Amino acid sequence: MRKNHRHARTSEYGRxxxxxLVRVTKTYGDTGTAEGGALVKALDDVTLSLPTGSFTAVMGPSGSGKSTLLHCAAGLDRPDSGLVVVDGEEMTGGPGPARGEAALTKFRRTRIGFVFQQYNLLPTLTVAQNTVLPLRLAGRRVHRARAEQILTGVGLGDRLGHTPDQLSGGQRQRVAIARALVTEPSVIFADEPTGALDTRSARDVLRLLQETVRLHGRTVVMVTHDPVAASYADTVQFLADGRLAGQMRAPTVDQIAERLAHLGDDLDGTSATTMTGV
Ligand SMILES: Nc1ncnc2c1ncn2[C@@H]1O[C@H](COP(=O)(O)OP(=O)(O)OP(=O)(O)O)[C@@H](O)[C@H]1O
Structure with a gap:
């Protein structure tokens, strides 16, 4: 009965x-204090809808809530209130019984892919083993051919037996992207994926992310401080003080930098320099 109820609720979400995200709010601090003086509203009533096959960059000043948004949207953290729906299914929030940690982890493993600034590859595993790790963790069958196919797709078909320390930063990040793709997730979240890379490697990684969206129909959400990186996305969502502060479609580097500068004008004492992180 409960199952049917969940199904009935989820079916209302668009294909x-x-x-x-529906009215997602997240507050940090000591919720026990009556005054609430120490509370920080990291996300404040954020509502957002991202179509399948879109590439979205999330930008904003330091402390505006980008990481919190990414963590809540990716199921790494739970919002205090509001709803997160992935591919038509409620991941966190909602009127039904909350998923337990194990169920949330399982959901995340199959529906969400992650790419981090520092790659987060296991140093003792080969490139191929790192790539298929999410399948193993999910208890799924692993075929070497699958690893080979996906690594060839990111330009590393000849590196299967290498370990991460034998690769450049850009190559490591491409392994991380292959690992994120291997479960065919609904959404890939990338947290400053080019933050540790030189300009050329960054460009290769951004093109690869673009390709996963345009050629393979994946959905990518990328947090970045860098207007150049953000310009590879279809849309930039701006955050300020935990709230959405507008979006920009088909953005150019100059338009993004300009918008960030004006976001800075809106915030007391915050300079554009701080916001772009340059
Ligand atoms: N675990 C936490 N405990 C307390 N406060 C937190 C916690 N995580 C984030 N915050 C606060 O929530 C607000 C939003 O933080 P968040 O890390 O999401 O911002 P951000 O935009 O990602 O910043 P940055 O660009 O510097 O990484 C900040 O005021 C931050 O200090």
Missing amino acids: GEALR
Whole structure:
């Protein structure tokens, strides 16, 4: 009965929508204090819908809530209130019984892919083993051919037996992207994926992310401080003080930098320099 109820609730969400946030709020601090003086509203009533096959960059000043948004949207953290829906299914929030940690982890493993600034590859595993690790963790069958196919797709078909320390930063990040793709997730979240890379490697990684969206129909959400990186996305969502502060479609580097500068004008004492992180 409960199952049917969940199904009935989830079926109202649109097809072709990879991610939906509805009135997501997250507060940090000592919730026990009556005054609430120490509370920080990291996300404040954020509602967002991202279509399947879109590439979205999330930008904003330091402390504006980008990481919190990514963590809540990716199921790494739970919002205090509001709903996160992935591919039509409620991941966190909602009126039904909350998923336990184990169920949330399982959901995440199959529906969400991650790419981190520092790659997060296991140093003792080969490139191929790192790539298929999410399948192993999910208890799924692993075929070497699958690892080979996906690594060839990111330009590392000849590196299967190498360990991460034998690769450049850009190559490591491409392994991380292959690992994120291997479960065919609904959404890939990338947290400053080019933050540790030189310009050329960064460009290769951004093109690869673009390709996963345009050629393979994946959905990518990328947090970045860098207007150049953000310009590879279809849309930039701006955050300020935990709230969405507008979006920009088909963005150019100059337009993004300009918008960030004006976001700075809106915030007391915050300079554009701080916001772009340059
Ligand atoms: N675990 C936590 N405990 C307390 N406060 C937190 C915690 N995580 C984030 N915050 C606060 O929430 C706000 C939003 O932080 P968040 O890390 O999401 O911002 P951000 O935009 O990602 O910043 P940055 O660009 O510097 O990484 C900040 O004021 C931050 O200090």
